[in-house]
Amino acid sequence: MISKTTIDAVFETARVEEVIGDFVQLKKSGSNFKGLSPFSDERTPSFMVSPVKQIWKDFSSGKGGNAVAFLMEHEHFTYPEAIKYLAKKYNIEVEETEQTDEQKEQANERESMYVVSEFAKDYFHKTLINSEQGKAIGLSYFKERGFTEETIEKFQLGYSPDVWDAFTSEAIRKGYKLEFLEKTGLTIVKEEKQFDRFKGRVMFPIHSLSGRVLGFGGRILTNEKKAAKYLNSPESEIYHKSKVLYGIYYAKQAIAKEDNCYLVEGYTDVIQLHQLGIENVVSSSGTALTPEQIRLINRLTPNITVLFDGDAAGQRASLRGIDLILEQGMNVKVCSFPEGEDPDSFSKAHTLTEVEDFLKENAKDFIQYKASLLVKEAQGDPIKKAGLVRDMVESIAKIPDVIKREIYVQECARIMDIKEDVLFNTLAQIRNKGKKEVAKPAEKRPSGGEMVPLKNEEKIKFERQYELEQNIIKLLITFAKEPVEFVDLVYDEDEEGKLIEREEKRELIIYEKIYLDLQEDEVEFANDDFKKIYPLLIEHLTQEEGEIKLDKLGELLEAAQMEKISSIAFEPEKHELHAWDRHEIYVKTLKDNAGLETVQTLLNLRHFLIQRKMAEFGEQLKTGELPENAQEFMEDFKDYKTLEVLIAKKRNLVIMPFMR
Template sequence: MIDRATIDRIMDAADIVDVVSEFVSLRKVGANYKGLCPFHDDTTPSFYVSPSRGICHCFSCGKTTNSVGFVMEREQMTYPEALRWLANKYHIEIRERELSDEEKREQNDRESMFIVNEWAADYFSDVLLNDVDGRAVGMQYFRSRGFRDDIIQKFRLGFALPSRTAMSNTATLKGYKEEYLVKTGLCYRRDGGELSDRYAGRVIFPWINVSGKVCAFGGRLLDSRTKGVQQKYVNSPDSDIYHKERELYGIYQAKRAIAKEDLVYMVEGYTDVISMHQCGIENVVANSGTALSVHQIRILRRFTANIVLLYDGDAAGIHAAMRGTDMLLAEGMNVKVLLLPDGEDPDSFARNHSASGFREYIEEHQTDFIEFKTNIMLRGVTDPIKRSEAINSIVKSVSVINDQIVRATYIKDCAHRLGINEATLISTMNKFIRSGKEEKRKETAREEARTADKPQEPLRPATPDVQASKVEYMLVQAVVRHGEMTIYRNVETEDGGTTDLNVAQYISYDLGADGLSFHSEEYNRILAEAVEHSADADFKAEAYFTRHPDIGISTIAAEMAADRFQLSKSMQVQEDEDSLRNRVVHMVLDFRMDYVKTRLGRLREEMALAASDMEKLMPLMKEYTEVQNLRNRIAKELGNEIIV
């Protein structure tokens, strides 16, 4: 791992203007720089770079980041890869921190497995291109699919010789350990203990992860051997470097196009992905035989929130689309669905169309998930019970969407399309939402019961949604921008002395007195680190956090600092101690008000569930009264009318 001192040197050396200028043409505007945003189709320069703050921000698409984050986003790199890119640019030697024996063993095992897979991918490719059987059998198959040489090379396609020991014998002769041939799944041991090649006689599709490393393989039997064979494809088993539910085929080749187009096409198979690339459509991935998982969706969410499910129009394709829709919606994705005409799949369709023709067809025929479900589930249905079940399924899909405005929009659309009163649909949707929350609470209770022996945390505000509220954002923004600024002087301490409190210390003290904390762990960490460094004479919160070695922290801080740097210093409002103190105190009270309102809502739900059990109901009613009184006291401090 890269040690903290090295990360600090990289962050110190990385000049944001210098870094961005490698990719964007900038011109100086006052103290800042301006250019076309590289993260969306920008026609009028809206991308600003602030050398003093070390951040860049687009006032059109809202993207905000620092030097490391910019390289990660622009080049689609991981955090360590971006650090190494910058280290190379500024000629900084990377120093890895000393790992524990366990970490060394795990890291060595993983690296050894990646090395073996990299060698195997080259081996399979060499067999395909240079071996007599590889050219006659493997290459003939790829040619029959219409794959060009550049596409074969791009996806590192290969062929495994029919002999069950050809690859393993070559690997051991090259010095690769049998242990890693088995751990990667390239080989397995027969009953007698001998190694056997898993992919013998198959064409090979390497899986390349988002970082560009070969993590697994898929092997396909050739057409003449697939008659009557159920297992046409064999994929690598799960291992330390490959979990099928966490990987997407084609993600490495597609990630830049996905980010550029702000859209991803999801297909089912290897050849669908490859044919679409050859057609000229590169923003495409496949989950290849596995049910779509949350992990896969979150990989895609790093690059775009827009997805089109592009499946065959047969029963399997319809089932795959229906199965993934709710999960995608729950993860905040904007979902469209396109089922291709009968007898067509993305592979065949791509081979018969140009990129523009394919995209035009998708644009004209894709539907949102409501229209898709309506067409599939309600077409020709006259039975009232079946129609009711179908409508409930559609409304349930809407209920998993977290954004309330999007939910309301879809419900209005449903009411119009289905000819049902909007209030009825809202009532049904709310039942699903409450049911979902109740199931989450039950799962939380089950988890707490499993960990009952562990010490429990004190009071902590919790809402049905784990997203931080606006007031939390504003409080942490105050810590990032003004954390070191003193707002209370000569405050008496328990030992009879006095002390000054800055913004970070006051917020931490006030919330900590009642065991309150933020929903976001990153927010809690920002507050804790601001308090920890408050004693440092040269501590400046904004500079510290926008250059933080943790990319998550620095990205949050950059966003919170971004909306100020477009103004010149003379135009920026400079807060004095009194106005800053009043604003922070008011925000802390707002935070407390959010907490008590959330708690009151939960208590109402708990009382409704316990209505027939007086033993449970009485303490809930008592707490409800206490929290109501607390809410009214806070309202009075905020200058609002007391709520009854």
């Protein structure tokens, strides 16, 4: 693990504008920088970077965060990879925390396997380019496939000589241990003999998301009946077929930008499409599609378009992967090429525009594709049609999102000309594993575990509380350390028990005022993200003496929460009026009104929560279902009623805090 000292040094040293400036052209805009979004195609810049707050926000995609978050989003690094990238950029030595001997040995073993794999990649590529055998056999093959020199170089394609131990001998001569050559699967060891696994094959290096060489795919060029056409590296400590996608390293940025991933079958399909200009494409490396591979794509986009050959086997194969993609909550389309064609051959024979148009026009939603593929088989046979319909509903049942399920049921009913209620009942039965749960005919949505939409009144209440909670977070982020003289109304009882009203002035920093008020009322946030963000902000402000350091805060928050923080932090600047004083127009800044807004937000939240409590009392009084201790209930009701009146009175006051 990377030591906390290193992580702290990285966050102290790294400048968000410098890090992002390596990837995005930024221009000065007031105290901030502005640029075009690297996550979407836009013509008007909406990508903001704040050197003061050390955060960024992309208003076109909603993403945001600190320098590490940008690298994780844009380069798709893991957190440790992002830290190491920044450490290298700023010449910071990476310290690892103390590890056990076993952990050290395992880490050294993995690193040794990566080093051996990197050497193998370079060896195979140089052999392809420089050796007579490599040029005559391997390079000729790639050129026949239509690959340019630039493409061969980019994908680091190679050739393994048709000699039993050419690679192994060279690796050992260069000082690489046979132990790691065997563990990576590059060398096969039998008794005292060793020989190359990929002898006489053209080589396709397989990279991780961050670009490390994990293994290889090798294609044989002779007609040996006993030899497999394609051969992959065996499973190892660094290579797990089920978790890897060929081409993901080269495709990741295009996938994120296009918000779609094309999934094909083979290495050459990926390379040919990439060479044509369609870069958001990956392959499952000759293995059946797995949930881990789908989740890898889901890190980049929720949208997959599966491209398959025009033959029947290819079309059937597409159906097997669709359900897996749906289970992961992703959106899936399927596109089949004309009979006898595959992505490789079709790309070679057509221009970029023609291929793009073909994909756009022929990519069908999975339900339409499944229906078009199977409906021919069921023509005129009601039993087969019933089986087809059930097959389609079984696919729909795998979708986690209830709204998507409903939309697909409606679409299936339209295509197959069958009543929605029948399909909803079947869906409920499938999702409840055979339990009979028949929906009422009038209901469009079955009752079995399906979502019930919020009533309009409930929705308004929910949005109001969210708005108030968000405003508190905004005040903490933007004006936490501002000192304000707060004027409050305090009520004392006289000797007769009557309330006497008096003003009380108190100077507090804004975050102290928020904390004390919410603590006094024992207020808990309703929104799950704000529940986590609020205590972290308070703890952070206490440690940093009232100052928010958003880049450090990013270490403690999840990506979605950091995006939310970035949105809130940039919100005031979106609506701020710039340089009006040049025209002798003096506008009050948001900072001038921070104290007033704090008081009003806290009062509004208290009033909202009290009203909600009063509504609960009202419902109990209506139904007559009073608790056992009715007297205590009525006293609570009276106290809340008094409090409601006092809060309402405070809210109606015009409070003009004096800003220091």
